[in-house]
Ligand SMILES: Cc1ncc(C[n+]2csc(CCOP(=O)(O)OP(=O)(O)O)c2C)c(N)n1
């Protein structure tokens with residue numbers, strides 16, 4: 001099963017290397033990783049998507065906790081959550097097929113962000129299902145390039161998945 | 174000093190160099206001795222050391238310096254501190270740090286670094302030592318601002334010594350060491366992400382107590398965590414309350430009295446047969462501060478396959494890492510055992526103990542003591558002559574395993590050996606650290622003729638500082654453990670395992686130590702006696718049987734109950 005881990009880390013130099021290094025040396029696979037600042041400039045949030053069974057997740061979780069720079073880890077997938085990913089797709093679009101593509105863009109509520117004589121660049125946000133469906137419908141036109149941000153996610157409702165200044169202790173209780 | 178301090182009305186107005194602040198902060202942690210080796214980017218620190226009250230032991234190679242700090246920490250329980258310059262100095266520390274990391278030893282390593290403006294430009298003697306040591310330190314720091322220095326030192330010591338201990342490195346650019354700034358102690362640590370020890374769940378203690386009450390064939394499997402935690406008394410009480418047999422890992426040796434009737438010796442690849450049989454037959458395995466290393470478990474599927482497993486460890490990540498655990502207990506071993514002892518009821522499994530005693534009688538550790546000097550005999554003689562009271566360090570190889578098998582360790586911190594990393598060249602510099610930390614004790618490095626040459630230069634350090642260590646080389650003319658594997662698993666094809674050796678007696682002499690060669694059995698005891706009485710660094714070149722094997726042995730990946738020999 002896929003899990004989305006929201007990991008709050010101290011914004012120290014090298015923190016990304018520490019996390020990436022831990023994954024590679026212990027043989028954990030990262031499906032996707034998105035890093036960004038939070039509402040607190042000394043803290044960053046990493047959203048890491050991993051796939052594995054309970055035991056795998058438990059070991060990964062425990063190993064991540066041992067990193068001094070890791071403040072808090074929550075497995076968002078254990079609760080109701082919303083997740084989004086932004087994707088840029090450059091697709092071949094000659095005059096003849098342009099209208100067809102623009103129709104798809106409409107249907108998927110995507111946006112055209114750049115136009116050239118032979119291509120369209122499209123932005124789409126959404127969850128996995130939507131993005132895959134969109135990618136599938138564009139494929140016949142010829143996808144020239146595709147960039148994904150990696151998934152970010154949040155718990156639904158008023159609960160904060162990674163409130164600042166919480167520590168590991170609170171998270172476990 | 175006293176006068177000076179009285180003259181200072183307000184400490185906060187004093188400007189100090191970064192290097193001075195570094196040393197002051199180290200001293201504030203209670204450190205009086207460090208092990209080091211200078212070089213360009215560490216010179217500001219060395220300049221400050223010139224006026225400092227800290228004792229500095231100059232090694233002869235940075236690897237030796239790191240192992241000495243490690244040995245010091247293992248023997249005293251206090252953090253070992255080592256210091257090196259940037260680039261090659263720092264990279265030479267790497268093996269020492271990895272070694273300490275694998276065995277959870279508290280070390281604070283300080284490295285000089287190129288100046289901040291030169292960082293990242295492949296400057297002379299620049300090495301990304303924080304990058305290099307990330308996977309082999311508990312944590313590391315590159316100091317970016319002079320004002321961070323004092324707090325960083327405090328945090329480094331805190332991280333190194335609390336929870337599951339480990340090495341921490343601080344990389345200090347030389348312009349930071351040279352900068353003049355205000356010194357305003359005290360500094361508070363700020364580590365929101367660091368939680369040294371998990372809270373123990375009382376329900377788990379009760380579950381464990383129930384499982385223990387139900388067990389017919391309990392076995393205690395104790396590791397290095399017992400020694401780190403200082404839980405040897407609690408372990409003894411646990412064993413005696415349950416009349417349960419105890420087996421130790423290599424790292425756990427000394428955590429339980431070697432002469433105790435409940436002691437089964439070491440388990441695992443070169444464990445005793447009775448310890449390994451007990452693991453295979455027990456119905457409850459109580460793992461205390463141990464981590465189910467593959468040299469201990471052999472084939473995982475058959476390891477303690479009839480047993481429920483209780484695992485007590487301060488590092489939650491160790492629990493369930495290699496084997497499935499029935500009753501996990503997170504927490505400091507000593508505190509957990511205390512709680513457990515409060516609720517335990519005696520459970521005297523008579524039949525089980527009889528069975529174990531029968532195994533002990535039937536399958537004792539044994540060797541044939543005839544002909545040449547047997548390496549096992551050397552270990553027994555060292556035991557006899559030191560009354561079992563010496564601090565023993567080892568190198569890595571057959572001699573190390575024989576030391577674990579034939580020297581009966583009675584006290585924690587008396588067996589100092591490279592367990593997790595298996596680092597040849599550890600024993601001599603470690604013995605130096607041990608002797609520095611325990612000046613009045615007898616220290617022996619039980620060495621192999623191969624290993625001793627990996628850090629032989631440290632003999633000079635011992636002579637330099639009048640450290641009366643004794644190095645006993647079990648000289649078999651081989652990389653013995655390699656030869657043994659080649660004999661047993663590679664059709665006796667002795668590929669590059671036979672050694673051409675120097676004359677160790679002359680070598681000792683050249684270093685200013687005393688060299689003694691022992692070629693006959695009757696010379697051994699007098700030679701050992703003399704070595705101890707000399708109170709000088711001594712290197713004994715003991716010519717032993719060339720092709721002796723460490724037995725019994727569980728072939729790599731095999732089941733513990735299928736031992737050869
Ligand atoms: C630094 C290092 N290199 C290689 C090895 C692999 N190794 C393990 S034991 C051994 C032989 C050790 O020979 P010696 O010191 O003479 O000890 P003996 O086994 O003969 O007692 C070797 C090469 C090691 N453990 N450490």
Ligand SMILES: [Mg+2]
Nearest residue numbers: 621622651653
């Ligand atoms: Mg040898």
